[in-house]
């Protein structure tokens with residue numbers, strides 16, 4: 001059978017609109033029969049009809065008269081108006097449908113019943129059948145009545161011409177596709193993709209050139225019918241799909257980029273009337289072909305919502321030009337076209353209606369409205385639909401309907417949906433039906449659960465920040481542009497840590513411990529602060545009280561706190577995104593623990609775990625928080641380093657480890673890797689977990705470890721943590737430690753809420769030591785009278801010298817850091833101090849002058 005002979009074939013099952021080939025796009029001229037209706041509708045309903053009664057596609061209501069419209073405009077009639085018409089003319093023209101059974105002839109050359117290719121020829125039939133069953137489309141079979149105006153109007157598909165295809169693809173590409181028709185099934189099977197070949201994820205058949213041409217031609221005709229006003233909008237049920245086909249490559253089941261070809265064909269044919277085209281791609285895969293075709297065209301806006309998985313989801317990259325995946329949010333278009341390429345790259349599978357709605361409301365519709373397109377084309381893949389195994393997402397038919405509904409508000413309703421992917425026959429049929437119904441004028445079904453996921457919000461906000469550079473409707477603006485090149489700008493987390501260092505030094509004599517890291521970032525300055533006594537003449541200036549400040553090297557309890565940076569709460573300017581300092585608050589709850597510990601004779605090592613490590617070259621860009629696993633690994637290394645160099649060799653009587661979030665992970669990892677050392681020295685491990693994975697402490701070789709951890713730990717988990725939804729929460733195992741569900745949600749609130757309980761436990765743990773030591777205590781002197789060196793005396797600049805002088809082990813303070821030589825240096829909290837330096841001062845502490853003049857009673 002010759003597939004091009006359609007004489008005895010049911011090609012389109014029913015009515016067909018008169019060929020679009022012969023219809024000219026014209027505005028009604030005054031005096032013509034349609035003109036009166038046009039005016040009436042535009043005045044009365046406030047909306048310009050595309051094709052009122054043109055080609056017989058008439059109103060659903062009737063009797064619209066000009067004088068009625070004039071009555072409506074009378075300002076005196078402000079009382080409720082009686083209904084003027086029996087039915088509202090909500091649909092002024094039909095919805096078009098392209099469906100041609102011959103597109104099913106592109107099949108696998110050697111089909112395998114048991115392993116059907118997902119791009120199944122039955123896909124388009126499933127959709128068409130669903131349309132018929134839903135009463136949207138009419139077919140000869142099984143129906144006595146003819147098609148009506150309330151059915152979709154059929155549009156003939158045709159072959160796309162070489163000239164049309166080459167608007168997007170190279171001649172070489174066209175020629176290569178044509179050669180397939182002369183090959184046998186065996187030859188084609190042999191040509192199929194091998195790993196690393198340019199022919200990526202396609203199958204070939206002798207009918208492929210014909211079907212691909214029909215698919216592209218169907219897309220063109222659907223768009224033309226809409227532009228010509230023959231239908232108000234159209235659905236092209238076509239295959240093979242097109243959005244992965246690149247200029248010179250077939251790819252991802254695609255041969256010709258149908259949507260892009262239709263776009264360029266319409267731009268060429270209709271000129272100024274179709275200058276700007278908006279392509280919305282909701283296929284679960286990134287439309288790499290469409291992006292490539294219009295990347296430097298300011299008149300085509302391409303917005304794609306797709307699963308990206310950090311570039312690990314199809315289409316990952318390109319063999320031909322060795323490029324990486326380019327579906328990320330940073331690909332925004334080139335030159336004058338900057339901003340007309342918008343990628344919304346989901347981080348994971350499992351995205352649903354709420355995230356799509358959020359993206360539409362925050363990014364898609366604002367940008368599209370500002371772009372003001374003349375035609376909207378949906379690259380309508382339904383593989384993000386619930387039930388699709390390739391996409392593994394959960395967009396419901398109602399979700400698709402709502403997206404369609406929003407898109408119908410653009411371009412005076414000129415909307416064409418062209419099928420792309422979608423591999424579950426039920427899912428695509430249901431979804432396509434919902435889209436078609438909406439296009440025909442039916443309101444979308446109600447949506448359930450409109451709460452976007454945290455990950456979805458992150459992605460959408462990231463896109464918004466990037467695109468705010470190009471679109472005047474998007475706020476807040478990305479401030480990194482304003483900051484670029486400003487001198488003296490510094491990340492706030494570096495500044496805050498310096499402030500912490502200053503106050504901890506000022507109030508508790510805490511100074512940095514030297515940490516050797518290969519590449520010491522600014523973020524590691526002041527990262528580890530410890531209570532200590534300087535073995536310098538500075539001690540001479542101290543009172544008796546100060547001299548018995550607990551030292552991390554001394555034989556006293558040692559509290560090591562590994563904590564998140566302080567929380568900063570701010571209400572940013574809604575327009576600029578800038579933070580005003582008067583609207584910004586900093587809460588450093590950890591300090592209440594430091595304060596308590598020092599007052600109760602605990603030595604303290606305070607470890608700040610930055611959420612982002614400042615690199616030398618990222619001075620002004622927005623930075624994402626570093627990955628939790630990475631931060632936990634870093635924190636574990638740091639804790640191990642501290643233990644080896646500052647804890648193991650010293651005399652602390654009790655070691656208490658306290659960690660928030662990644663600090664919790666670091667503590668558990670450290671204990672698991674150092675079972676014996678940890679069990680011998682750690683008295684208590686306290687964890688606060690808000691938004692990181694919750695870890696258990698179990699050893700493959702030591703059964704007692706979990707038991708020991710249970711009796712030695714206190715673990716508080718945020719009330720909102722996912723753990724409480726897991727099966728582990730039903731009966732919590734000992735290896736998770738002594739777990740409590742906090743009534744609070746954030747680290748700051750949890751730290752405050754459980755402070756009394758934790759501190760009471762720590763006092764109990766150290767009670768014996770305390771009883772023994774109290775006897776030796778000398779009453780403190782009049783500490784309040786001691787005048788502290790002003791803050792300005794401290795050197796607070798980044799200690800680059802530490803980085804450049806890195807040595808392989810902790811080192812003592814440089815000789816000469818002496819108060820008598822330079823107050824600045826001696827008092828600097830940035831001096832590296834030596835773990836092996838004797839802890840006792842060399843000189844007996846002597847009251848300073850002020851104290852001797854005011855002797856204590």
Ligand SMILES: [Zn+2]
Nearest residue numbers: 283285381421
């Ligand atoms: Zn897809």
